[in-house]
Amino acid sequence: MNEPEMLRAPASDVRHTTAVGDYLAWLERHRGLTFTDYRDLHRWSVTDLDGFWTSIWDCFGVHAHTPYDRVLGRRDMPGADWFPGATLNYAEHALRSGEKTPGDLAVLGRSQTRGPKDLTWEQLAHQVACARAGLRRLGVGQGDRVVAYLPNIPETLVAFLATASLGAIWSSCAPEFGARGVIDRFSQIEPTILLTTAGYRYGNKAIHRRDEVAAIRAALPTLRHTVHVPYGPGELPDTVSWDDLLAGPAEPGFEPVPFSHPLWVLFSSGTTGKPKPIVHSHGGILLEHLKNHSLSWDLRPGDRILWFTTTAWMMWNALVSGLLIGASVVLIDGNPIHPDLDWQWRLAEETGATLMGASPGFLMACRKEGLTPAADHDLSLLRQIGAAGSPLPPEGFHWVREQFGPDVLLNVGSGGTDVCSGILQGSPLQPVWAGAISGPCLGVAATAYDEASHEVTDALGELVITQPMPSMPIYFWGDLDGSRYRGTYFAAYPGVWRHGDWVRFSAATGSCTVAGRSDATLNRGGVRLGTAEFYRVVEELPEVDDSLVIHLEDSASGPGELLLFVALHEGAHLDDALRKLITTALRNALSPRHVPDSIHTLPAVPRNRTGKKLEVPAKKILLGAAPSDVASRDTLADPAALETFAALATQRTSSEATR
Numbered sequence: 144m145n146e147p148e149m150l151r152a153p154a155s156d157v158r159h160t161t162a163v164g165d166y167l168a169w170l171e172r173h174r175g176l177t178f179t180d181y182r183d184l185h186r187w188s189v190t191d192l193d194g195f196w197t198s199i200w201d202c203f204g205v206h207a208h209t210p211y212d213r214v215l216g217r218r219d220m221p222g223a224d225w226f227p228g229a230t231l232n233y234a235e236h237a238l239r240s241g242e243k244t245p246g247d248l249a250v251l252g253r254s255q256t257r258g259p260k261d262l263t264w265e266q267l268a269h270q271v272a273c274a275r276a277g278l279r280r281l282g283v284g285q286g287d288r289v290v291a292y293l294p295n296i297p298e299t300l301v302a303f304l305a306t307a308s309l310g311a312i313w314s315s316c317a318p319e320f321g322a323r324g325v326i327d328r329f330s331q332i333e334p335t336i337l338l339t340t341a342g343y344r345y346g347n348k349a350i351h352r353r354d355e356v357a358a359i360r361a362a363l364p365t366l367r368h369t370v371h372v373p374y375g376p377g378e379l380p381d382t383v384s385w386d387d388l389l390a391g392p393a394e395p396g397f398e399p400v401p402f403s404h405p406l407w408v409l410f411s412s413g414t415t416g417k418p419k420p421i422v423h424s425h426g427g428i429l430l431e432h433l434k435n436h437s438l439s440w441d442l443r444p445g446d447r448i449l450w451f452t453t454t455a456w457m458m459w460n461a462l463v464s465g466l467l468i469g470a471s472v473v474l475i476d477g478n479p480i481h482p483d484l485d486w487q488w489r490l491a492e493e494t495g496a497t498l499m500g501a502s503p504g505f506l507m508a509c510r511k512e513g514l515t516p517a518a519d520h521d522l523s524l525l526r527q528i529g530a531a532g533s534p535l536p537p538e539g540f541h542w543v544r545e546q547f548g549p550d551v552l553l554n555v556g557s558g559g560t561d562v563c564s565g566i567l568q569g570s571p572l573q574p575v576w577a578g579a580i581s582g583p584c585l586g587v588a589a590t591a592y593d594e595a596s597h598e599v600t601d602a603l604g605e606l607v608i609t610q611p612m613p614s615m616p617i618y619f620w621g622d623l624d625g626s627r628y629r630g631t632y633f634a635a636y637p638g639v640w641r642h643g644d645w646v647r648f649s650a651a652t653g654s655c656t657v658a659g660r661s662d663a664t665l666n667r668g669g670v671r672l673g674t675a676e677f678y679r680v681v682e683e684l685p686e687v688d689d690s691l692v693i694h695l696e697d698s699a700s701g702p703g704e705l706l707l708f709v710a711l712h713e714g715a716h717l718d719d720a721l722r723k724l725i726t727t728a729l730r731n732a733l734s735p736r737h738v739p740d741s742i743h744t745l746p747a748v749p750r751n752r753t754g755k756k757l758e759v760p761a762k763k764i765l766l767g768a769a770p771s772d773v774a775s776r777d778t779l780a781d782p783a784a785l786e787t788f789a790a791l792a793t794q795r796t797s798s799e800a801t802r
Contacts, residue, residue, distance in 0.1 A: 146576075146652055147579040148576065149575070149576055149652075150544050150553075150576065151549055151552070151553075151575035153573065154571065157572055161572075162438060162441050162443050163437070163438045163570055163572050164572075166198075166202060166437070166438055169198075170198060173201070174198060181570065181572040181573045181582065185585055188585045188586045189587070192215065192586075192611070193213075195585070196214055196586065197214055199586075200226075203433045203437070205236070205430070206231065206235065207229045207230060207231045208230045208231060208232075208399035209228060209229060209230045210229060211227065211229035214226060215611070218611060220610075220638055220639065220640060221615070221628060223611035223615070225424075225426060225611075226426055227402070229401070229426065230399035230402070231425060231426060231429065232307065232400060232425060233307050233406055233425045234307040234308040234397055235308070235397035236429055236467050238264070238304065240466065240468070240469030241263075241267065242264075244444075245264050246263050246264070246265065247263060247445070248261050248263055249262055249264040249471055250262040250300060251447070251494050252296055253473065253474070253493075254294075254344075254477055255344050255345070255346060255347075256294075256375055256477070260297050261297075262297055267301065268395060271301055271305050271308065272394060272395040272396070273389040273390070275308050275393065276393035276394075277305075277383075277387070277390070277391070277393075278305055278306065278309060278311070280391070281336060281370075281388075283335065284309065284311065285309060285400065286312065287312065287334075287336070288312045288313075288335060289335070290314045290316070290334040290336070290337055291314075291316070291339070291454065292325055292338070292359060293317075293340055293454060294317065294318055294343050294453070294454065295317075295454055295475060296474060297474060298338075299315065300472070300474065302338050302370075303463065308398065312332070312407065312408060312422075313406065313407040314328070314329065314408040315454040315459070316328055316454065316455050317453035317455040318343055318352050319345070319350075319453070319752070323775060323777055324775050324778060325359050325777070326363070327418055327775060328410045328418050328420070329363060330362060331418075331620055332420055332620050335365055336368055336369075337359070337360065337366055337368075337370070339356050339359075339370070339371065340352065340372045340373070340374040340375055341374075341376065342377050343375035344477065346478035346481035346482070349376055351377060356369075368382075369383065370383045370384075370388050371385065373385060401425075401426075402425065403426065403427070406424055406428055407423055407428075408420050408421065408620055409421045409423065409460065411560055411561075412778050419619055421560060421619060422616055422619065422620055423563050423617065424614075424617050430613045430614070431562070431564045431612070431614035432461065432464035432564065435461075435565060435584065436461075436465060436467065436468050436470070439584060440498055440529065440554070441571050442465060442470045442498060443469070444468065444470065445469065446498065447471045447472075447473060447494055447495055447496050447497050447524075448462060448465040448471070448472055448473065448498045448500070449475070449496035449498070449499050449500070450462050450498075450501075450529065451475050452500075456752070457559065457560040457563045458500070462474075470497075473490065480505075484514060485516070485519070487501070488514070488519070488520050488522070491520070492520040492522055495524050496522075496524065496525060497524050497526050498526065498527045499527075499528050500528075500529040501528065501530055502530065502531070502532045503531075503533050503534065504533065504754050506528075506539050507538070507542075507682070510538065510539060515546065516546060517548075525547070526551060527552045527554055527571075528551060528554065529554045529555075530553065530554070530556070531556045531557065531558070531565070532754045532755060533756070534659075535555050535578070536578055536679040536683070537577040537679075538683060540555075540575070540576075552569065552575065554581075555569060555579075556569065556584075562614045562615055562616075563614055564584070565584045565587075566583065566584060566589050566606070567606075567655055567657070569581035573653075574652070576652060576654045579649070579656045580655050580656065582653045582654055587608060587612055588608055588612075589606060589607070589608050590648065591603070591604030591605060591606060591648050592604050592641075593605075596639070599648075600648045600650040601647065601649060602647060603646070604647070605635065605636075605641055605661055606641075606643070606645070607639050607641050608639070608642065609640075615640070616628065619631075643660055643662065644657050644658075644659070645657070645659055645660065645661040646658065656675070658674065658676065659674035659675050660674075660758065662759055665705065674692055674756075674758060676733055677690065677707070680729055680732045680737075681728070681729070686715035686724075687710070687711060687712065687715075689747070689748040690709045690710070690748065691745075691758060692705065692706070692758070693705075693706045693758060693762045694706075694762075695765060704741075705737075705739045706741055706742075706743065706765070707741070707742045708743050708744070708745050709743070709744055709745070710744070710745055711744060717742065717744045722742055725742060726738045743791065745784075745787040746787070748784065749774075749779060749784035750779070750780045751778050752780050757779075757784075759773075760774040761785065765791065770785045
């Protein structure tokens with residue numbers, strides 16, 4: 144295996160100029176621990192769980208209303224019991240940074256629906272206190288579920304923190320979801336309060352949501368009240384207004400809850416079945432995000448984090464946790480490429496972002512369009528660019544380096560809704576390798592297993608986690624006997640978390656590459672091929688904008704059928720010359736096994752709303768499943784994107800019938 148090219152070594156002054164450097168100094172001063180490099184530090188973080196996680200607790204000054212009895216009551220997976228005895232509150236930690244700088248901005252809201260809406264730390268704390276009092280007047284108490292059908296705006300953040308301060312449980316869906324997708328999620332957790340808006344703007348288009356809200360309310364019999372947040376066009380009947388919710392006397396307060404008390408319910412994408420209601424805890428998310436945001440993302444008080452997301456994606460939850468570190472958060476709502484690809488870079492300049500997050504697809508699109516963001520904008524405050532959601536090919540790494548030079552760290556990560564954080568990621572203490580992720584995150588005992596549960600390096604294997612971490616879900620809502628939870632993560636390797644990604648770890652560098660979802664990995668004649676390898680080669684061709692590859696296995700253990708689907712650049716045509724160009728590129732860059740048996744065009748590659756390609760649903764449709772049975776239209780970025788596969792499945796069935 145060829146090792147990736149190192150694009151950036153850790154800076155020589157990393158121990159004196161970064162948050163992870165401050166942490167290393169703290170460990171030496173308070174624990175007498177010294178570490179030579181990141182791999183040494185990581186090894187300690189996953190072998191001394193008590194020592195590592197108490198160091199996060201103490202270094203970042205976690206405030207407990209009652210102390211913990213021990214770090215781990217039970218160490219088994221599933222069922223690890225973290226910090227039993229401790230009571231605390233996530234929202235209290237999110238707002239405490241503002242006590243030192245109350246007049247500084249905590250929230251910068253940017254939108255295509257209205258003008259800028261910013262909140263200082265003092266204003267944020269006041270609004271949270273008012274919303275907390277308003278929710279209490281509506282009868283909300285500890286354990287109640289409060290749900291939001293709202294965009295990524297300051298009011299959503301205020302409502303979440305108010306909910307958490309009461310010990311109530313939060314969940315949110317983005318308003319671009321249709322009623323069916325929202326009902327499929329919220330009905331599982333039986334909410335008492337719904338916060339929503341009548342509409343919004345997406346680019347230059349007004350989107351009305353009155354009918355969807357009416358359908359959602361009708362389908363949730365446990366709702367006691369609906370709160371209308373005035374944002375887009377229109378009003379909503381029979382609702383409590385946002386202004387009325389915040390009216391009246393209010394005093395700040397934070398309900399102490401056990402470490403494992405539910406904080407929020409996140410939902411899986413729903414592209415492979417009914418969305419799973421994944422429950423995370425106050426303490427687990429608090430510790431994980433303090434660690435991640437400081438030691439990986441290098442956030443410090445006064446920094447600003449900009450990461451385009453919707454309220455349906457776990458990146459929203461990670462984004463707002465920037466407040467835990469004392470960083471300001473930039474909340475963006477609208478079309479991410481309206482009026483053009485440069486809009487997000489302009490926002491980064493306007494808001495003074497020090498960390499900007501982006502999808503790999505966005506970075507590659509900027510590269511393909513020839514954007515020069517560092518030359519065109521004053522991004523001198525930017526220290527780190529984060530990328531997550533799908534693999535970033537080496538060309539994307541080189542583009543970021545060419546644009547921003549060695550002083551801006553490109554941090555590519557992979558994690559997910561399941562742990563609401565990164566599993567694999569970079570940090571200022573790690574090298575950057577072209578086309579690879581720098582390594583496992585601190586406190587995450589990530590490795591690769593083969594089918595016999597043996598650890599493998601320099602070969603593809605299942606991504607697993609062998610030790611518990613605090614932000615693993617405490618349970619799935621409604622999964623009373625835990626069978627769905629165990630079946631999702633622990634069926635393949637009992638006592639070991641199987642994440643569902645196909646990954647290769649390098650023994651020499653410690654870096655890793657994610658080859659795609661393991662349930663979408665191609666098994667061509669007994670040789671496993673990662674889908675990401677295909678996409679890197681095919682999408683580098685100027686004629687191809689996007690692609691999807693699917694392998695239909697042979698029941699007789701033959702090579703099966705390899706199908707490649709391409710969305711072409713405007714003006715390009717899938718003629719014999721382009722077919723030959725694609726197959727030659729795959730054969731030369733990868734191997735003859737990677738050459739598809741057939742190539743097809745499609746208007747758009749099916750993706751979910753977070754940008755992930757839907758290989759498994761497309762494959763199921765080709766094998767005869769109905770599109771409605773494999774993916775809710777509300778989970779799709781383009782609801783019509785799976786129709787091509789349904790039409791092709793019909794054609795294939797007809798052809799086989801006439802043979």
